[in-house]
Amino acid sequence: MIEIKTVKEFVENADSIDFDDFISSVIEKCEKIQSKYQPFITINKNHAKPKKGLIHALPVSVKDCICTKDLQSTAGSKILEGYIPPFDATCVTKIKQQGGVIIGKTTQDEFGFGTFNVNSKYAIPKNPFDVERSCGGSSGGAGCITAAADFPHIAIAESTGGSITAPAAFTGTYGLTPTYGRVSRYGLIDYANSMDKIGVIAKSTYDIALMLSIISGYDPLDSTSADLAEQDFTKFIGKDIKGMKIAVPKEYFGEGVDKKIADLIWEKIKQLESLGASYEEISLPMTKYAIPAYYIIAVSEASTNLAKFCGLRYGLHKQLSGNFDEYFASVRSQGFGEETKRRIILGTYARMAGFRDAYYLKALKIRTLIIQEFKKTFKSFDIIAAPSMPVLPLKFSEIENLKPIENYMMDILTIAPNMAGIPMISVPAGLINGLPAGLHLMADHFNEAALIKASSSLEGLE
């Protein structure tokens, strides 16, 4: 096998590869990685010859909440164990059309409910930098395999409140969360539909831009998909950032943010300045309302999304007995994990008559205000820079001791931009005590170009 490590080299030389040889060696490597770090729920061993295209024969992993035809898709939940979707998600169809090869389904927190990928009855991924530590979540498997793979590969991940940024930051990889509506959600097993975004985790900005070019674009099957023409995002790689205006919000460097991480991020901002960008410190006062509002909207939507899992048509089944209420209650009690049950109960409560106005409807109003605050900022700035995560990758033993509310606070830096649906990228910022930290760049809706420019300008600099 030809030793090609980067995606760019690989796709440029794809014609000279013996596919069967190549893919069997990739699967072998995946199995080795699996035994060490557990990024997968399912490794796909059946491969037809891929189509010719932009990513001919390129190994692609897909987060388990994204439906893949004829390949088990559980969204990390036991209630969907053994579920084989009858159709591909739109992004998977697009990847296959361009010759991508789905090597497996990556592990995640059940339905995306988590920041550390520990809420799973399947594999809990271990951080390749230190197996005692978490890969972040909920797309933990995607970050894990991207960091661990020594073959060309791109991961498809998904974020609702920070599920791409967190694992990218914890595994020292690039993670792009596109603008809401940029990538079709058709085939995504929903967490909170108004905030779910399919995105990419990869080893370089180029890989991110290449995959975004493939999976983005209008999809008639998703009513919330933006009616924009497909475009080639790789053309923004290495573009000059002279004159780029960066906002640095003080709320993102405050209490709860590891000082060492904050310092490292400032170094990165200064690097961008040295490349011709300018920065200014600003305030985003709505930030403090983001977490409660996010959780209310997310659990309200999630609790309705999860109602369909009742053991009648797919997923976990049991011997039919009792009446319908008794039957579905027993299936759901068995199939859902603890965090999932917690969110269903919270969500059902937030939607109840009498609470609905005070919680759900008010949270929607706060979201509108948060969006307005970002919109106002982007009138004067091209990007916002901040740390991706407030902490370095946590040890599993530390996570165990977090109370649910402390756990939710870990999303403080990612929730607001995720709620607003603006695009963001986590860029590896370097190591602290041998552990990776991420620089978070955010831009206005549909301005992924600015993120790609800024991210790629930092590549190769140390």
Next chain:
Amino acid sequence: MKMMMGIEVHCQLSSKSKLFCSCSTDTKDKNPNENTCPICLGFPGSKPKVNKAVIDYGIMVAKALNCKVAEKMYFSRKSYFYPDMSKNFQITQYEIPLAVNGFLEIDGEKIRIKRIHIEEDPAKLVHKGGDITTASYVLIDYNRAGMPLLEIVTEPDFTTPKQVRLFLEKLSSILEHLGVYEAEREASLRVDANISLEGGERIEIKNITGFADVEKALNYEIVRQRGLLRMNMKVERETRHFDADRRVTKSLRKKEYEEDYGYIFDPDLAEVEISKEWLNRIAAKMPELPDQRVQRFVKQYGIDEYQAKVIVYTDKNLADFFEKCCERYKNAEKAAKWIITYLLKSLNWHSISIKQSKVNVDSFIEFLELMDSNTITERYAKELIKEYVDTGISPKELIKGKVKSLSEKDLKDIILKVLEENQKAVQEYLQGKEKSIEFLIGQVLVKTKKQADPKIIRKILLSCIEK
């Protein structure tokens, strides 16, 4: 005793595909669960996509019912666990429905329409080994899941159960004239009726399918509730079910509190903006509505308003049938009379509509013309029309061999013979006993086997006697 009645009508719209997927709505001759896909089965990862044709239909109905159409509308999720729901929530409209504040006039009285909204139909449950309260198990047919429904909610403005039936008939005729629904389809119009009598609480009767059954169910409820109240017993808030076979309502569940459906906006469906252009486009293609048609029938065909209303409100196909007859048959009044009084009676006897029957315009005109040419008498025609509706055989064929065409000369011969045989009656008549002429006419009718018109018989009789 004061009472309040209101209804919620669920009308299945006849768009080609379902509300949120491209599955066909035509379930005729389909196996259970054949018209399904990942979207209407609620498979993980599937997303709804609204069928704009359904909104077009909804706007047409809203306009016909004098409602105000929303500028922007949203879909919501109504959550409750029930086996007929593929997602355990129903996509419907809550805060901002398609249209509000309309009315429909029934014999001069306005029944206010509170709201009209679009929603998806749940699957059909097939109860095995009993009815909804006694079945031992239930099968689910998702062919119906995701069918487009229009829910029309009235204010509690009805004063009698009969008025409710008239409302439903007129509404059904409007929907047919708009071409948005098929009356023939199974359970295409389902009604939830609510009724409260002074001193009692509100009772809801769910899911009644026939218009006559709605009237019966409400009448039954009035008697039942009145009885309870007279005995100083409580009428408690509950949901009941109408047993059409036994013509009674049965309790389904007591309602102690308002059900909580935990509505949220459906985040998979973007808001739908209904622009001025959209409304204008619909306005331009609004067809003639029943009330306008009634007025036109009165003017154009000279029939009276009552007749026009019966023809138009019974069934759009009947109105179409009448108009087709009038294209070639000039005595519209006679056609109207025979359609309303005799044809409709025979159709109702068989509980079929004109469309389901074998009656057609050509043979019906033939039938009318048989009377005009005195080939058959009106009296015989009344018998003949039943046979015609039963068999669908053309009236000309039916009378072959039974009626030898009776010429005026033949009739005169018969009359002369009757006069000869009944000299006594003739004498009595000549002495001023008017009644005797009736006796003579009767005798002629017997001899002609009722195949002559009594008016003509009288005319000939009198002329012969005078001679």
